[in-house]
Amino acid sequence: MPTIHVQPHVPPPDSLRKLLAPPLLALCTSRELAKGECLFRQRQRPRHMHFVVSGEIVLERTGEAGDPVVLQRVRQGFVAEASLHAASYHCDAVVTTPGSAMVVPLDALRQHLTQEPAFAQRWIAMLNTEVRRLRSQCERLSLKGVADRLLHLVETEGANGRLAIGSGLKSLATELAVSHEALYRTLATLEQQRVVERRDGHLVLLVKPSLKQRS
Amino acid sequence: MPTIHVQPHVPPPDSLRKLLAPPLLALCTSRELAKGECLFRQRQRPRHMHFVVSGEIVLERTGEAGDPVVLQRVRQGFVAEASLHAASYHCDAVVTTPGSAMVVPLDALRQHLTQEPAFAQRWIAMLNTEVRRLRSQCERLSLKGVADRLLHLVETEGANGRLAIGSGLKSLATELAVSHEALYRTLATLEQQRVVERRDGHLVLLVKPSLKQRS
DNA sequence: CGTACTTTTGAATCGCATCAAATCTGGTGG
DNA sequence: CCACCAGATTTGATGCGATTCAAAAGTACG
Numbered sequence: 001m002p003t004i005h006v007q008p009h010v011p012p013p014d015s016l017r018k019l020l021a022p023p024l025l026a027l028c029t030s031r032e033l034a035k036g037e038c039l040f041r042q043r044q045r046p047r048h049m050h051f052v053v054s055g056e057i058v059l060e061r062t063g064e065a066g067d068p069v070v071l072q073r074v075r076q077g078f079v080a081e082a083s084l085h086a087a088s089y090h091c092d093a094v095v096t097t098p099g100s101a102m103v104v105p106l107d108a109l110r111q112h113l114t115q116e117p118a119f120a121q122r123w124i125a126m127l128n129t130e131v132r133r134l135r136s137q138c139e140r141l142s143l144k145g146v147a148d149r150l151l152h153l154v155e156t157e158g159a160n161g162r163l164a165i166g167s168g169l170k171s172l173a174t175e176l177a178v179s180h181e182a183l184y185r186t187l188a189t190l191e192q193q194r195v196v197e198r199r200d201g202h203l204v205l206l207v208k209p210s211l212k213q214r215s
Numbered sequence: 216m217p218t219i220h221v222q223p224h225v226p227p228p229d230s231l232r233k234l235l236a237p238p239l240l241a242l243c244t245s246r247e248l249a250k251g252e253c254l255f256r257q258r259q260r261p262r263h264m265h266f267v268v269s270g271e272i273v274l275e276r277t278g279e280a281g282d283p284v285v286l287q288r289v290r291q292g293f294v295a296e297a298s299l300h301a302a303s304y305h306c307d308a309v310v311t312t313p314g315s316a317m318v319v320p321l322d323a324l325r326q327h328l329t330q331e332p333a334f335a336q337r338w339i340a341m342l343n344t345e346v347r348r349l350r351s352q353c354e355r356l357s358l359k360g361v362a363d364r365l366l367h368l369v370e371t372e373g374a375n376g377r378l379a380i381g382s383g384l385k386s387l388a389t390e391l392a393v394s395h396e397a398l399y400r401t402l403a404t405l406e407q408q409r410v411v412e413r414r415d416g417h418l419v420l421l422v423k424p425s426l427k428q429r430s
Numbered sequence: 431c432g433t434a435c436t437t438t439t440g441a442a443t444c445g446c447a448t449c450a451a452a453t454c455t456g457g458t459g460g
Numbered sequence: 461c462c463a464c465c466a467g468a469t470t471t472g473a474t475g476c477g478a479t480t481c482a483a484a485a486g487t488a489c490g
Contacts, residue, residue, distance in 0.1 A: 059350075061354060069354050069357045069358075070357070071350050071353060071354055072350070081343075081346065082343040082344075082346040082347050082350075083343075084339070084343055085343065086343075090347065091350075113335075113336065113339065114332055114333075114336060117329055117330070117332050117335065118329075120328075120332060120335040120336070121328065121329060121335070123339060124299070124328065124335065124338060124339060124342065125300060127297075127339065127342040127343070128296070128297040128298075128299055128300065128301075129297075130346055131296065131297035131342065131345055131349065132297050132305065134346065134349035134350065134352075134353065135274075135287070135297075135305075135349065137349075137353050138286060138287075138349065138352050138353055139276060139284050141353060141356035141392065142284045142285070142356060142392040143284075144392075144445090144478090144479080145445080145446095146445085146446075168467095168468060169468085169469080170467095170469085177356065177357040177359075178446075178447090179446070179447055179448075180468090181446090181447080181469095181471085182445085182446055182447075184469065184470060184471085185446095185470085185471080188470080188471090359446090359447080359477090360477080360478095361477085361478075383435090383436060383437085384436080384437075385435090385437085393478075394478070394479055394480080395436090395437085396437095396438085396439085396478085396479080396480085397477085397478055397479075399437065399438060399439085400438090400439085400478095403438085403439095
């Protein structure tokens with residue numbers, strides 16, 4: 001897996017510049033994300049909002065004594081947008097792939113939300129997108145087979161039948177809530193059947209989604 | 216299962232009155248929900264926002280040729296809040312238990328959102344809650360065992376270890392993405408072990424969640 | 431009273447988790 | 461440059477739990 005080094009000054013992506021007004025953008029700071037680093041932990045009080053520019057972080061919750069469950073992987077976008085008014089985080093944010101993030105002070109963000117109606121509208125639109133994404137994820141996790149979940153992921157999250165594998169298939173397996181062995185096997189089968197292909201860190205669909213004729 | 220008949224004039228619940236300002240509330244109309252009725256279907260253009268007051272509706276998506284997947288059950292709250300600016304619905308809304316809903320014209324809702332900053336704030340808070348709920352649901356669906364999912368549901372969605380079974384255990388099984396047989400069996404086992412109890416359409420936890428000693 | 435549905439239990443089967451082990455990979459330090 | 465190590469990747473074997481098919485009993489409703 002080729003490690004891509006980030007440039008010293010990663011410009012905030014268009015999506016962030018469009019969402020945030022210039023005055024807010026000016027208050028943002030950049031932050032490097034080192035592998036294994038924690039952006040925040042469960043029960044901490046939120047002080048900043050993080051926007052992942054590059055790299056990958058995962059949200060995970062550790063329930064009492066169980067294995068940590070991966071709630072979401074973020075490669076581009078806000079982390080825990082819902083913690084806007086929360087008194088504490090409800091999950092951990094761990095960096096799985098080095099990169100960088102934009103950091104917005106929470107109090108400034110809240111203030112702009114109340115004072116800039118247009119900004120509030122954009123924020124609502126962003127949350128709507130997030131709600132839809134989460135519903136998709138629920139739909140995906142409702143599927144029974146590993147192959148179904150994987151294909152659903154590529155069709156749903158991928159761009160034009162092409163999905164970037166972030167930090168290895170292992171973390172992808174956790175996101176799909178299957179064992180990594182099962183994912184490896186399923187992927188091998190799908191590759192043999194010419195349904196999907198792995199190329200330079202990407203999963204590529206080789207058949208039209210409507211022609212689901214595997215097995 | 217006792218069928219509860221709704222009163223002729225169901226007042227909008229507090230949560231709705233707090234969220235909507237009086238001027239918007241005045242534009243709302245009430246609507247009876249007959250069993251099996253469709254509030255809307257996939258690909259239709261949204262014209263109204265629905266708030267379930269009583270009864271139960273489910274959001275389900277039918278993927279090409281697969282079984283319909285239940286995305287969410289709503290017993291109290293907005294249906295498809297994320298379709299605020301969407302050009303079309305991305306799922307069906309079917310009434311599973313008769314009741315009533317408040318209907319808000321979408322254009323009026325959008326207008327108030329842009330003109331009433333305070334209202335936009337409340338809307339954002341509502342969306343934040345929804346995002347958290349959906350993350351919980353994803354976490355639940357990531358659990359492997361039927362018992363784990365069921366208990367997680369009662370702990371998460373229930374009030375004080377008490378969860379109302381809406382329209383039968385069968386629809387609950389679909390929400391948990393397990394076969395209804397598996398749910399019946401698991402529930403029977405859990406009742407034998409004095410972990411949960413069924414009383415008048417409710418699931419009641421009999422042990423502290425922290426003392427998870429089933430096995 | 432009959433029909434349609436949910437609930438319940440039984441039995442057979444299958445897919446995935448789990449345990450195990452080998453290979454491959456990139457990165458480190460000698 | 462090479463030996464070496466930690467992690468990811470891959471393949472194999474086994475067992476469990478859930479799905480599936482089947483059927484019976486209970487329940488609501490016209």
